[in-house]
Amino acid sequence: MGRVFVITGTGKGIGREMALHYLAQGHLVAGCSRSEPSVVDANYTHFQLDVADEKAVVAMVQTVRKSHGGIDVLLNNAGIAAMNHLATTPMQTVQKVFATNVFGSFVFLREVAKVMMRAKVGRIVNFSTVAVPLRLEGESVYGASKAAIEHLTRVAARELGSSGITVNAVGPAPVDTDLVRSVPAEKIDALIARQAVRRLGTFADVIHVVDFFIDPRSSFVTGQLLYLGGAG
Amino acid sequence: MKEKILTIVYAALKDASEELGKPELASPGPETHLYGRNGHLDSLALVNLLADVEQRVADDLGKAIVLADERAMSQKRSPFATAGTLADYIELLLSEG
Numbered sequence: 244m245g246r247v248f249v250i251t252g253t254g255k256g257i258g259r260e261m262a263l264h265y266l267a268q269g270h271l272v273a274g275c276s277r278s279e280p281s282v283v284d285a286n287y288t289h290f291q292l293d294v295a296d297e298k299a300v301v302a303m304v305q306t307v308r309k310s311h312g313g314i315d316v317l318l319n320n321a322g323i324a325a326m327n328h329l330a331t332t333p334m335q336t337v338q339k340v341f342a343t344n345v346f347g348s349f350v351f352l353r354e355v356a357k358v359m360m361r362a363k364v365g366r367i368v369n370f371s372t373v374a375v376p377l378r379l380e381g382e383s384v385y386g387a388s389k390a391a392i393e394h395l396t397r398v399a400a401r402e403l404g405s406s407g408i409t410v411n412a413v414g415p416a417p418v419d420t421d422l423v424r425s426v427p428a429e430k431i432d433a434l435i436a437r438q439a440v441r442r443l444g445t446f447a448d449v450i451h452v453v454d455f456f457i458d459p460r461s462s463f464v465t466g467q468l469l470y471l472g473g474a475g
Numbered sequence: 476m477k478e479k480i481l482t483i484v485y486a487a488l489k490d491a492s493e494e495l496g497k498p499e500l501a502s503p504g505p506e507t508h509l510y511g512r513n514g515h516l517d518s519l520a521l522v523n524l525l526a527d528v529e530q531r532v533a534d535d536l537g538k539a540i541v542l543a544d545e546r547a548m549s550q551k552r553s554p555f556a557t558a559g560t561l562a563d564y565i566e567l568l569l570s571e572g
Contacts (some may be wrong), residue, residue, distance in 0.1 A: 279545070301541055305533040357526035 294347030439473025
């Protein structure tokens with residue numbers, strides 16, 4: 244029987260690819276983005292919302308729980324990037340990045356965890372980045388928001404472990420998405436040069452890690468961060 | 476409305492009673508102590524109860540609420556002290572839409 248997935252940020256990029264991947268496997272997927280749906284499938288339900296809008300997220304999670312009878316997997320993927328020297332970073336940018344990346348991830352984590360706690364089982368995967376361990380110049384705000392997600396992941400794993408819920412995070416290396424295309428090519432080249440495996444990541448690389456974290460056999464794997472490309 | 480809300484809170488407490496092995500929660504009333512002074516629940520059990528109550532409110536009353544909001548956490552008298560104060564707080568949240 245298919246599992247019930249909530250995937251944030253399904254409008255494009257890794258979120259959309261994950262939605263297509265798990266739909267192809269016969270699972271039920273509820274996704275969200277600020278945009279119109281970019282995934283069309285009988286087993287896909289789209290919610291057009293801003294992940295930092297607490298009321299909208301609470302309503303989405305309750306709707307999915309009621310219509311699907313529970314939530315098995317949360318892929319907390321929605322995120323935005325910002326690249327700038329800290330001396331020229333507007334506060335508005337800091338607020339926008341933290342609102343989507345930290346507050347959005349937090350409210351989904353909290354709301355879905357409450358549903359999973361009743362079921363005493365669940366898999367949550369958060370999304371970090373290799374920009375955290377590589378301490379990339381120009382990504383202080385983006386990296387700080389993702390470092391916050393890493394901390395949330397580690398603590399959530401401890402708080403939710405007794406409820407049968409695992410919480411892990413994947414840190415993708417740059418993948419050819421809109422988010423990465425907005426970064427100057429020489430910056431991406433310099434980043435890749437610091438990886439152990441020097442190439443861009445692929446959607447398949449990321450999905451492989453997610454598959455491992457959400458596997459029912461991974462019940463003893465929690466609080467872990469896995470960086471792709473040997474960047475840790 | 477208050478009666479409906481109390482019914483929801485009591486149903487959640489009866490489930491908690493079974494799950495936690497606490498017979499003192501099996502026949503709850505408005506004065507049944509939940510959390511804090513004389514409370515029957517530890518912090519983790521309270522978290523589970525609130526999650527359960529939120530989902531029952533969504534199912535039975537069709538309203539999505541978040542019980543652990545800033546106001547609840549900062550009130551001098553916790554809305555999570557007894558079944559009755561919890562029901563009062565839910566009624567307040569529902570009245571605000």
